Amino acid sequence: xxxxxxxxxxxxxxxxxxxxxxxxxxxxxxxxxxxxxxxxxxxxxxxxxxxxxxxxxxxxxxxxxxxxxxxxxxxxxxxxxxxxxxxxxxxxxxxxxxxxxxxxxxxxxxxxxxxxxxxxxxxxxxxxxxxxxxxxxxxxxxxxxxxxxxxxxxxxxxxxxxxxxxxxxxxxxxxxxxxxx
Numbered sequence: 001x002x003x004x005x006x007x008x009x010x011x012x013x014x015x016x017x018x019x020x021x022x023x024x025x026x027x028x029x030x031x032x033x034x035x036x037x038x039x040x041x042x043x044x045x046x047x048x049x050x051x052x053x054x055x056x057x058x059x060x061x062x063x064x065x066x067x068x069x070x071x072x073x074x075x076x077x078x079x080x081x082x083x084x085x086x087x088x089x090x091x092x093x094x095x096x097x098x099x100x101x102x103x104x105x106x107x108x109x110x111x112x113x114x115x116x117x118x119x120x121x122x123x124x125x126x127x128x129x130x131x132x133x134x135x136x137x138x139x140x141x142x143x144x145x146x147x148x149x150x151x152x153x154x155x156x157x158x159x160x161x162x163x164x165x166x167x168x169x170x171x172x173x174x175x176x177x178x179x180x181x
Contacts, residue, residue: 001033014041025089050120051078055085058117062090066111069103069134070096071127072119079119086115099149100129109139123156 016034018027031043062068068086072079079096086094092115095107108114114134118127129151138144 001030004030004034004037009038012040014038015044016041017044025085051081054078054082054117054120058082058085058115059089062086062092062094062115062117065090065092065113065115067107068092068094068115068117069107069130070094070117070119071099071130072096072122073098076119076121079122082117082119086117090115097130099126099151100133100147101149103130103133103147105139105145105147108134108137123151125151125155 016031016038018031034041035043058068068083068090070079070083070086072082074080074096083094083096086092093107095104097103116127116130116134126149129149133147136144
């Protein structure tokens with residue numbers, strides 16, 4: 001809001017848009033504030049649909065849970081925002097983990113209900129690993145406590161097809177042979 005206050009715009013026409021993985025509620029607060037400062041502004045919100053759907057799901061479905069586990073890269077703004085939404089909108093403590101090895105059993109040992117979500121770009125295999133662990137976890141049975149991350153990184157990456165690579169290489173060479181035209 002301080003950034004908005006420092007703008008001092010005098011234009012009759014102001015167009016406001018955004019492209020973000022910020023919490024949609026934070027964006028709404030900013031857009032409302034802009035509208036109050038610049039009532040002539042026209043606004044278009046462009047929050048990523050996958051981000052918005054996940055945030056709404058966490059805000060709704062985490063309610064009643066004891067804890068939320070967010071699976072996603074620690075540098076992912078999207079994943080970090082999901083944890084924020086769980087805490088601020090659902091009132092449920094949240095922890096972000098990159099993979100099953102980062103899950104602290106103290107977070108879940110007394111939980112009756114654990115909500116799980118993941119950042120939009122988190123590979124399915126990593127999410128599945130967390131869900132399988134939680135499904136078999138028993139706080140009273142130490143044999144269920146092992147958290148071993150064994151997803152093969154190669155299985156996460158899409159496989160390049162040799163035939164397609166050769167076609168692309170031939171097309172590039174032909175393009176260069178024709179002077180890049």
